[in-house]
Amino acid sequence: MTTVPAAPIPDPQPPEVAEVTTIACVGIGTIGGGWAAYFLSRGYRVQAWDPSPEAGDRVRALIDAAWPALTQLGLAEGADPHAISVHTDLAEALDGAQFVQESAPEVLEMKQQLLADIDAHAAPGVIIASSTSGYSMTEMAVDAASPERLVVGHPFNPPYLIPLVEVVGGEQTSPAAVAWVSAWYEHLGKSVITMDHEVPGFIANRLQEALWREALHMVDNGEATVEQIDRSITDGPGLRWPLQGPMLTFHLAGGPGGMAHMLDHFGPSLKSPWTRLEAPELTEELRGAVVAGCDDEADGRTVPELVAQRDQAIIAVRQVIEQLRRGSAA
Structure with a gap:
């Protein structure tokens, strides 16, 4: 063409x-x-x-x-x-x-x-x-x-x-x-x-969608609840990502050898059958489980209340990160 x-x-x-x-x-x-x-x-x-x-x-x-x-x-x-x-x-x-x-x-x-x-x-x-x-x-x-x-x-x-x-x-x-x-x-x-080139889904959405598909599979298979999935990120890797992101996080996981050690040591596990990146069929059962799980996790909080809490959390994280960046640049 x-x-x-x-x-x-x-x-x-x-x-x-x-x-x-x-x-x-x-x-x-x-x-x-x-x-x-x-x-x-x-x-x-x-x-x-x-x-x-x-x-x-x-x-x-x-x-x-x-x-x-x-x-x-x-x-x-x-x-x-x-x-x-x-x-x-x-x-x-x-x-x-x-x-x-x-x-x-x-x-x-x-x-x-x-x-x-x-x-x-x-x-x-x-x-x-x-x-x-x-x-x-x-x-x-x-x-x-x-x-x-x-x-x-x-x-x-x-x-x-x-x-x-x-x-x-x-x-x-x-x-x-x-x-x-x-x-x-x-x-x-x-x-x-x-971006230098058009990429389907851009960059961030591609990464979000991969996590989203995995979450839906785990709910669909009864492997995790909605609340467990959210907590696994908010109290786990999500705490590392605001400042350094997933790639630099894995670089640090490699210890003094950095990303090179990480890839050499853990590379074979990349082929382990952990992930199911194809989207699951959105059945009525899966839809109902995800909706009910979100309602349970919301625990009576309305969408406006959740939005207000989200906004305050984003502001707090952004302010702390800005302080850290200013400190490292000093």
Whole structure:
């Protein structure tokens, strides 16, 4: 197959990242609303679009719930939780926007049409990023007239607290657009992985999905409960991962010999039949067991209560890690 060379971004060029003042959030569900809250906390004005008549109330509730956590982390000068307008007309929401974050549901045909519509209405030179968690930009940009300015900017829930964003372009995305988006997210205070190539599921989702499949198999086979699986991570390897991640963790497990010793000594066990990376069939029995297990573990706590506890835990971990990093850099 012949690859079409990536086109440069046509004139006019994107604004300097420091000159951006207004952002369009297209789709303001959980992810898009989380993005809106984060952008507001960084001092930007947000113009949001969503076809649902209830979208305005939903995003207002999300912003109000997220604002205490964002305040605890530190707001940018001039940050205003009310500097947002909600529109049902896409062209109206895009008018004057200097960056666009699309966060529509994960339906390929919807994404293709919506990105084409955004491309048709956004001002020339404005970069358009998609929050997709699974589709490649190559397959989403097929109907867009200017695919060179379409980039994946994949966040993690909640995007107002989790710093990671994975950035990758499609076959027709301009490298300059990828570089601009990466610089833009870094300017916002995000931790950016700029991928060299499109990879199905990106990086973090691939790793999450492997753990998720294994967990479902263990529940399905009666090998572990939902609560046991969660505790095995929160009180086990999860405590090591925030600062060093799984690869460096295994490097340390090798002792003075590091990763080389780890691979040489434990390499044969990689072929042990421990894992079942194929997803199990989602039967009614498995679905019921997982749902009941989560209800048991929640122990009467509502979703908003669990979200508040999650947010406080994320803030505490981030603050401790930042202190450790500052100390090591001193």
